[in-house]
Amino acid sequence: MSDFPRLSDLAADYDAILCDVWGVIRDGSDLLPEALDALRCYRAQGGMVVLVSNSPRRASSLETFLKQMGSGEDVWDSAVSSGEATHALLESRAPGPAFKLGPDWDDALYEGTGLEFAKLEDAAFISCTGLFDWETETPDDYTDLLTEAKLRRLDLICANPDIVVQFGDGLRYCAGALAQKYQEMGGTAIMAGKPHPPIYDLAYREIERLRGERLDKARVLAIGDGPHTDIQGAQSEGVDALFIVDGILGQAFEAGFDADKAAALLAEDGLAARYCAPKLVW
Template sequence: MADDAGKTALIAAYDGVVCDLDGVVYRGADPVPEAPKALQDLRARGVKIIYATNNASRVVAEVAEHLAGLGAPATSADVVSSAEAGAAQLARALPAGARVLALGGEGVVEALARAGLEAVRPSEAEDAPSGSVAAVLQGYGKDLRVRDFDTAARLLGTQLPWVASNDDATLPLPWGQSPGNGAYVDLLVASLGRRPQVVGKPHPPLYRLALDHLGTEASRTLAIGDRLATDIDGAAAAGLDSAWVLTGVDLPSDLMATHAAPTFVIGTLSELFQPYAAPVEHAGTWQCGTASARFVDGELRLRVDGASAVEVVRAGTAALLGERERGRPRDELVRAAAATLDGLH
């Protein structure tokens, strides 16, 4: 929904966006309502888009195909993964064609090849002498076996360079949380006593790679994501403004449990085309549109007065963040947000 008052739209301050995927564009196989259309409108407006995902298991062409199938504008050139950020990191440090153990799925193997390195699968490296591979790139791979971690541990014991695509401890699945790449990284950390360099969000290299692809200034680039500890904290670490979108996993109570401070809070991507109503404080009460919020006696008092849900969330989270800054115990703020704001979206 491109508006006519283009100058005042939130997105008018930006030339490019770095967009997260799961929880922002799709949830599992299904599109997030309004998201594909909003992305089409962004492109029509001349805003550059790059999709940046911490998921290292899928090859980028597969991700682009999924996005295009949902109606979002995307080709392989518009997607960067944490596996690619890891491969780019290694390609800078190693000679072209260097052999790198691909401890992960096809996304890791392909990223190494695209970066001009030779991917060596763990099954090929089982009996390989140390010194026959130059580094290890670790990303999520559903078919990895215990013996593959043995091979990696043996090679890494020689102080080989070790890069991990991301350190998300969990992977959300329809039935709950399964171990993510971070859990498998920790498995090796526990036996080796050293840690890899991690390139995925919230660490800056993936966002930096996305910026390289966009060719936009950091100050004119907006990061969009649903996860506070990865997308939003990562944007801050990379010097980007961020829009936290409430269509994914994290809720207002999660904001109170973290140090994250998103630049914008939006309910859907279509709000990028509207002027941003920032919450304003007056004598301890936070106002956003017709919504107001005040923290009194350990409780968040809200007045809605016909405001939209996202305006209530902005006013409410602003009031609670004010208390967070004053050092009020986190559990009290988490409880207050869960009781009032979490159910609004």
């Protein structure tokens, strides 16, 4: 066994993998070939891979996006996304109207929901897919907007619970950062993505549909780089986790991988992963 767990060391113990996308198989700008190859090898041995992403995209859109980036057709069996789980929430609240908070490139999420949109003062709730401009803005730029929303007692439905995501060598704020700020202000935020149950329910249904048999959670491995999304979610669901430290916490390991340090960082928030590794490799 190598100085950190490789997927080949673990594969025989698990029938299915719930694999995060950003920070595991993609660094925000490029795909990570070693991680893609690891999932291919796992599937070649009979394992099943379901991508579980907090992307606000619908699952089919996420899969198309990754394939257009050059992932290939043989890396995963299915995908579920926060966007997919959130779509159902939004559909249940149609016609709204909703105040749309986020960039226009996320608009595909709303197709088929029947939602109408309005200015904040006329909205029944907020639908948040992210910051309007994640390259230049921070959550502090939204203090006035969220203050008004709180005064109007508007729920904020968050399509991506991630606080930050790896983007090349840096980090960018996500919708979860706005939801967190809103909750700290006393507002109500509603989320369906990791670490919350709806997205896992979707993943389990996909595994059972494809395998044609009931799922044994003891034979499921969650892989991710987000302590408060991937690892907390796996812990809450009672499944084993492989924590990838070169994702959003990568800067803490610039001097090299340290399994004890990774475990200590998780423990600070009451979290634990069965395995830790710098990256996903076969």
